[in-house]
Amino acid sequence: MLTEEKEDYLKAILTHKGDTTFVSNKKLSQYLNIKPPSVSEMINRLEQTELVATKPYKGVMLTQKGLAHTLDIIKRHRLLELFLIQILHYDWEEVHQEAEVLEHRVSHLFVERLDKLLDYPTTCPHGGVIPRNNQYKELYTTDLLQFSAGDYVNVKRVRDRTELLVYLSSKAISIGDEVLIVDKDDTNRVVMIQKGETVTILSYDNAAHIYVE
The missing domain is CATH 2.30.30.90 (Ferrous iron transport protein A (FeoA))
Structure with a gap:
């Protein structure tokens, strides 16, 4: 299992459309509020595990392996948010930080059972799509x-x-x-x-x- 830090990097890359285009280390540094040398070091580690690919002067992009792993993280997070609201009666502004902690600690079996319990929902409490069968593009994109x-x-x-x-x-x-x-x-x-x-x-x-x- 990847560390929390590595998973946060993968999510940040996808947030910046890193599934289809290269994302600069500068963007990741600003988004994650981490110094550029540390970002470069982490990107190198992720590349060694074949989760990302890099190109000089372009940045970093998720590989298919990296994308699959990132979508799994997002699915866990968004199902946990729904569980916290529907079952434990959290407010919608409370669930994100709680899910951030829990998403790194639950098993695949737990997520599968949670998905079934919630009747395989389409979106999270904030309207974000829950990835399924490699379908992960947001349903609502007009701000x-x-x-x-x-x-x-x-x-x-x-x-x-x-x-x-x-x-x-x-x-x-x-x-x-x-x-x-x-x-x-x-x-x-x-x-x-x-x-x-x-x-x-x-x-x-x-x-x-x-x-x-």
Whole structure:
């Protein structure tokens, strides 16, 4: 079994579309908040185990072996999130960090039993797809910024960003909710959305992590 650190690198590579393109060490360094020499050292270790391939001046990409392993990690994580919410009654903003810890410690048998218990779900509590049979592309990829003031949209997926999830929860906004885009302010880079009588202000950065249709 890989270490937690190695698995975090694999997920970071896939997050940056490392299944189809090379990802620079600089991007990984910034995303993981790890110094570049340490990133280079870890990439070398992953390449030795044939989980990634590298190309000079291009970066790193997942191999088929690496992709399969990464999808297994994501499946574990997202099933655990569902279990924590549906069975243990966690709130959606609480489950990400808990699942981050548990995903490295459960067996394949546990995951299979969990999948069956949850009736083979399609998505996690945040709307992210649960990989199956090498099908892993997200179902919802259009973010809030692609729409205009006056549009009604339905919240379908939110990135696992704890502060954002806590904020949305405080405004009673969750997956499946319809909201009105009241205004988009390019100068201050904020979006105002409304659910019921409540108006919520989102930075462009946060709005880019909310996927709607």
